Ligand SMILES: Cc1ncc(C[n+]2csc(CCOP(=O)(O)OP(=O)(O)O)c2C)c(N)n1
């Protein structure tokens with residue numbers, strides 16, 4: 302194991318996988334300009350050609366609010382990408398995933414969009430010394446628990462982990478944290494398994510609602526395990542506003558671990 | 573240019589320079605956040621063109637390097653700085669930040685963060701002018717790398733086809749972030765690119781304001797007279813990095829020095845001194861007065877202004893609901 306930064310893990314995967322060159326879009330805000338190529342061409346060419354052509358390409362791009370970058374440089378776009386047939390979407394929450402998901406995405410014959418977060422590049426974590434391919438599908442239990450499931454992805458996994466710590470220490474609530482590193486497809490079995498165990502769910506995302514991972518996970522819970530629920534699932538998400546420049550407004554617009562804690566307490570009737 | 577105008581513009585250019593340098597300092601002090609793109613080195617471009625146009629009457633639009641363009645159109649420097657401070661008194665009420673200065677009253681139609689984004693907006697403004705039959709023109713200031721966006725070509729085609737009253741000003745500072753123009757663009761001389769759309773174009777030195785002014789005057793006349801679009805390329809240089817996180821490793825200090833010898837403010841200052849219209853002592857007074865104005869008024873106003881209220885987080889996302897009820901609810905007001 303090596304303790305390296307998120308961006309270093311990405312660099313290592315790039316270096317190892319020279320044959321297929323992933324395409325980096327500096328910021329998801331700029332990805333709008335390449336939508337036609339990504340959505341209409343890459344995502345659909347296999348289907349339109351009856352399987353004759355493939356587009357085994359990888360798009361990496363960072364999104365998210367990264368300290369006062371304003372309305373045109375802070376967007377999250379995972380909700381847009383995860384609604385497109387023919388495109389896979391993964392979103393690494395730590396250096397190991399950043400490395401392993403990129404490696405698998407490059408080898409996979411489908412177009413894959415890798416959704417990164419501007420604030421996570423300097424985050425450190427363990428990455429295996431030997432070559433490692435992280436599965437593109439599925440989810441991971443980042444912390445086991447029994448009373449409530451906190452679903453997160455990318456940066457919100459860290460809010461959930463921090464919230465779980467607080468819930469455990471201060472309120473005696475045992476929270477399970479599920480890392481939804483694959484946003485398309487979402488891991489129906491993983492979502493069902495955890496909710497069937499804890500009977501309560503909170504979904505945390507930096508993206509704004511309505512429309513997003515939160516609404517999609519709740520739909521899956523309804524479809525897969527509605528009768529396991531002890532309480533209505535809750536979403537934690539950004540306000541539906543273009544990202545404000547002003548620091549105070551920006552903080553007010555996006556959630557953090559405290560909002561996750563509050564949502565859980567509400568679920569337990571403690572707030 | 574008339575001596576009096578030159579003296580006035582010199583004072584303005586000193587303000588533009590010192591304003592930007594003060595922004596730099598405020599950013600270091602963490603009073604300003606986010607991305608900050610500064611204009612020193614390029615002052616003769618905006619000033620030369622706008623002297624030939626009608627600030628406050630003609631519509632101006634640009635990218636993220638937008639403070640000086642806003643001020644030149646008539647935006648209050650206090651409100652521009654307050655915007656950078658994220659204050660409620662800022663030109664965009666603290667919501668926009670450095671890259672999104674707007675002053676619709678002064679017909680400064682904004683700074684936009686996506687490279688090339690303003691091209692079609694400028695054409696749209698020009699289309700509106702044309703439909704209304706006014707004598708205004710639209711002026712779109714963008715960089716050299718912006719011309720590599722697909723929308724550049726779409727805009728040039730429609731602007732030429734519809735003979736829109738729009739002047740495209742390309743401030744060619746030879747770099748797009750850290751990529752030199754030779755590495756990013758097949759043609760260095762950007763004005764050649766619009767020939768494919770039969771748009772007349774011109775190129776000149778962007779450091780000497782009188783040269784910019786002369787070329788801009790012809791360009792503005794062309795557009796205002798109803799002849800359709802014009803493309804003016806100004807060869808210039810930005811002294812600072814692209815934004816604040818740029819240590820300029822992609823270019824040499826010698827190259828920077830060479831350009832600084834053709835500083836737009838010093839060129840104009842020295843000419844006025846030679847013409848007997850200014851003394852060095854007078855120039856130094858202008859600098860001192862400018863700094864005092866920035867400190868005592870611009871910065872003071874920005875420091876003392878209130879922040880936006882958190883309750884107003886969702887204000888300005890959509891029109892005030894009360895004013896829209898008949899259309900939102902289907903019921904008469
Ligand atoms: C669509 C889009 N792609 C990429 C970027 C990142 N970016 C910001 S400025 C810039 C370079 C622009 O250079 P130029 O047009 O020459 O203007 P200058 O900054 O030199 O004034 C790039 C690539 C962006 N803001 N928008």
Ligand SMILES: [Mg+2]
Nearest residue numbers: 715716747748
């Ligand atoms: Mg440039």
